[in-house]
Amino acid sequence: MSKHTVFVCKSCFFSLERRDYLGQRGGKYLCVRLQNLAQDWQLKNDFFIQEVECLSACNRPCVVAFAAPKKTTLMFGDLPPLNSASVVLKFAEQYFESYDGLIKRQDRPEVLQKGILARIPPLPALSIATQ
Ligand code: FES
Structure with missing residues (x-):
């Protein structure tokens, strides 16, 4: 995968x-909490934790976004930094298992049932047309 x-x-x-x-x-x-927690995470070799300078949602701290090829990109804000690391990893597991990246609101960890900031469809598949 x-x-x-x-x-x-x-x-x-x-x-x-x-x-x-x-x-x-x-x-x-x-970020630091996530990196520490992920050292023993079952998906540590399959899921990058990538620090970025800014996701342009600065008035909704803290902000994270989940992305993968062929899946919807999801961005969330309003994450309390002290206790969101385990929630982020839990949701990452759900995202990893999902076919298209869409996880129903009621199935997400509570802190991620609100605060969604973006839902971006995957890139369209490239079609190789032969004429
Ligand atoms: S400072 Fe801009 S999204 Fe975090």
């Missing part, structure tokens, strides 16, 4: 009112 990726914004504020927590951005804190 092709590689899957969760993009994690490392620049997100800790919250709308507060930029840093323990000297780092909320997004960076979440």
Whole structure:
């Protein structure tokens, strides 16, 4: 199966009112928690955790996006950085198992039942037309 990726914004504020927590951005804190938690994760060789500078949803910290070839890309905001790492990995497992990347709202972890910011269809399949 092709590689899957969760993009994690490392620049997100800790919250709308507060930029840093323990000297780092909320997004960076979440990135570090995710990387640590993923060391023992069953999907660690199949799912990239990719830090990015910004996902352009800066007023909805923290922000992550799940993407894979032939699947819908899903972006979520409003993730509390202190306790969202396990939720992100749980949802990543659901996303990995799904055929098209779409997971029903009621089946997602609670924090991801709201806060969806984008749902982007997969790229159309290339057709090789011979004439
Ligand atoms: S700072 Fe996180 S989305 Fe822009």
